[in-house]
Amino acid sequence: MIDVTLRHQFGETNLDVRFDAPAGLTVLYGASGSGKTSVINAVAGLLHPDQGRVVVGGNVLGDTAQNIWLPPHKRGLGYVFQEARLFPHLTVRQNLAFGEWFARARAPVASFDHVVEMLGIGPLLSRRPGTLSGGEKQRVAIGRALLARPRLLLADEPLAALDEARKAEILPYFERLRDEVALPILYVCHAPAEVARLATTVVALDHGKLMRVGPAEDVLGDPSFSPQGPRAVGAVLHATIARHHDDGLTELNAGGVSLFVPHIPHPVGQNLRLRIAAQDVILARDVPKEMSALNVMPGHVNDIRLGDGPGAIVALTTPAGKVLARVTRRSALAMGLAVGQPIFAIVKTVAIAPQDIGGPRA
Incomplete structure (x- = not known):
């Protein structure tokens, strides 16, 4: 269970959200400027809100009322960005091993072999990031985040920098990750088709405000709410x-x-x-x-x-x-x-x- 309450002022934008999300893949959905990345960065500890509380699996990661706001490195989270951000001088195997080394004190989410098989990156282990395609780099980045043994995986529009062919390549891996690994995922997205395929729960935002929370079929099927305009309904x-x-x-x-x-x-x-x-x-x-x-x-x-x-x-x-x-x-x-x-x-x-x-x- 993910429990998030945030209030924060950005210039003229007032972020004010509270939601609970069950296990599975929770999508933060909305148009650009709706506050999606601000929410995920607050959960990661990269943003310190004016007021907030973040609880993941019963672990309090932040509570401003109690003057608790753990820094990112103490939260035990994995983060997949739009860009893979791999170490260019290390092989794929070494990049993955860094994730394991970084969090060796925590219980593993999945074994090295399972992660490699699930993401289809076995043939890439001896290669360096500079020789990989965008989709291959992103799969390795996902693997490194998983092997860091996170209690929650964060993904900030991880497919946004990829072309349609590479997106189609990555989506099935996120489906397997959602279904095969007992790990909650908080996923930022503005593409309705992506939301429909992946989301267990959708948290819909608009200009910093919470609009809807529920299954994808309920939120995307609501004719009164369309953050991407009528063509996205x-x-x-x-x-x-x-x-x-x-x-x-x-x-x-x-x-x-x-x-x-x-x-x-x-x-x-x-x-x-x-x-x-x-x-x-x-x-x-x-x-x-x-x-x-x-x-x-x-x-x-x-x-x-x-x-x-x-x-x-x-x-x-x-x-x-x-x-x-x-x-x-x-x-x-x-x-x-x-x-x-x-x-x-x-x-x-x-x-x-x-x-x-x-x-x-x-």
Whole structure:
């Protein structure tokens, strides 16, 4: 359990947050300037707030009311930054060993061999950082942080400096880390697809204020809260791989609804969660026929949110879960959309990208 209470004044910005997070991967989510990095730096001891209390697993790392604020090196935390920050003169093995040496007095989170296998860095052990790709460097940085035997792993937008291909390379390793290592993770992120794939819990911030705390499907599926703007609105569904087809598509079962996505390299029966962006959903009042889109979900209108501009967000309840659709206000009025009305949500197969699909925490 992570328990954080912070109050701090930055110029005209007033940071004021309090949240509890269970085990797993907790994402600090919000737009730039929302206070995400300030929160994680306060947890790390790099920022001394005006008022604050940080407790991790029952260990009090800071409590300004009791004049306690441990320095970073005494907190027993691991920190993964946007840049890998490896020692350039040491090999990968030596960089990893430094993490073990630094915290040899604490109980290990995972063995050296397990960390190397989990992160797929065995072939890199004899190489130096200058010969590694950005994704390889970041995997080594994660390994070094784990081998420092932390009680909490902090990650400040660890994929932000990587291109899309390298991000896709790293995401599965964070999923394994979340699911295989008994270690809480506090992860700063502003990308909805990343949040949907990784988060056990989402702490949503806006201009230093706490907006929402809860599972990814609840926070990302809230049509009234979109820190990244309407184009980032989307829903998170849970599904199971039902079948792999010869034409390169994978069929999912989401609450009894069949969904077709580009091939997923996981076995039948694997549980997944996937994000469907609201802008990729089309609405129809009648059962659609003779169209190219393969995914049709029956449901009912649950909520309609009209924006300041020409757009509207329509929340639907379907057997697959909550789905959001971004349509024009004109379309919503022309269709006579109303709460409780039967509706069909249509999603193109190719609209669901591989980076929007990941495994849930067991």
